[in-house]
Amino acid sequence: AQGLSPTPPLPTTRCALLLTCSFVCSAGSGSRRRRGINQMSSGELLEIEPVELKFPFELKKQISCSLQLSNKTDDYVAFKVKTTNPKKYCVRPNTGVVLPRSTCDIIVTMQSQKESPVDMQCKDKFLVQSVIADPGSTVKDITPEMFTKESGKTVEECRLRVLYVSPPQPPSPVPEGSEEGSSPRPSVSDNGTLNASDLLVASRSFSESQEKSPEAMALISKLTDEKNSILLQNNKLRQEMDFLRREVSKQRARGFSLTVVVLIVVSGILLGYFLKK
Structure with missing residues (x-):
């Protein structure tokens, strides 16, 4: 499986195969459940959405998609994301801790490609590993040893497949005469020939509409990057x-005064305000 160690087959009585055969969840022990065919995967620790990483492939352009991890437990859950092609993808963050009953958003960015894949097929895969961490753990407390099964811990593993999809098509031009301010249609003279000046205006209008398409695509790309940020x-x-x-x-448990508590809360609000800016 391209650099990823194989995992034992899952019991057929515990987990139904997805129709696309694109996502498999495995763990050292425990049952598996499936929620939402082709929408999300549910393990014992984390719920992962979506089940497939879909990239609208375009040459010489970075493409990003998002992945959400939801902690279903009352424990701190540490995670690690690996891929069979680390030079091709950038994962932010690739390690972290999901707090109890909370979520974590991950951005996966594919580097710009110089050649189109054959038949738009991709063999790249991702592996999301998760394990219960100590209460109060942060990303600084994560070590590679936490995700080794030899340590005696139950390591939950979820494999994701990469799919290439067609990029969104630019909006079709507005039909002539459907809105006010649209380009005038070239007139036809009595002998059935087009007027030369009207033909020139129509040609120029068509060229301008074609030039707007790259601008629209650039705007879409910019908005996508801002959303990821x-x-x-x-x-x-x-x-x-x-x-x-x-x-x-x-x-509070240590008996600090009310004034100290208020100062900490105000500091948190100010910190959140500056982070948003």
Whole structure:
């Protein structure tokens, strides 16, 4: 499986095969369930959506898609994302901790490609490993040994397949005369020939409409990048706020004064405000 160690087959009584055969969840022990055919995968620790990484393939252009991990447990869950082609993809973040009953958004970016794949087929795969971590763990506490089965821990593994899809088509031009301000149609003279000046105007209008298509595609790409950046910022802000809440709880347990608690909460709000900016 291209650099990924094979996993034992799953019991057919515990997990139904997806029709696309694109996603398999495996763990050292426990049952498996499936929710939403071809939409998400549900393991014991994490719920992963979507089940396939779909990239609208375009030559010489970076393409990104998002992946969401949802922690279904009351434990801290550490995760690690690996791929069979690490030079081709950038995963942010590729390791982290999902807090209890919370989510984490991951952005997978495919580097620009110089050649089109044969028949739009892709053999690349991703592996998402997850394991229960100690309470209060952060990304700094994650070590490679946590994801080795020899350590005695149950390591849950979810394999994802990469698919290439056709890029979105630019919007079709507005039919002539359907809106005000549209280009005038070339007139026809009495002898059935087109007027030369009207033909020139129509040709110029058609050329301008063709030039707008790359601009529209550039705008779509820019908006997609901004969306990915916002998702990462929101994820970081959510983790910071959860950390502050835990700190407040600890300080209350130690008998800190109300003034100290208020100062910590205000600091958290200000931190969130500056992160959004």
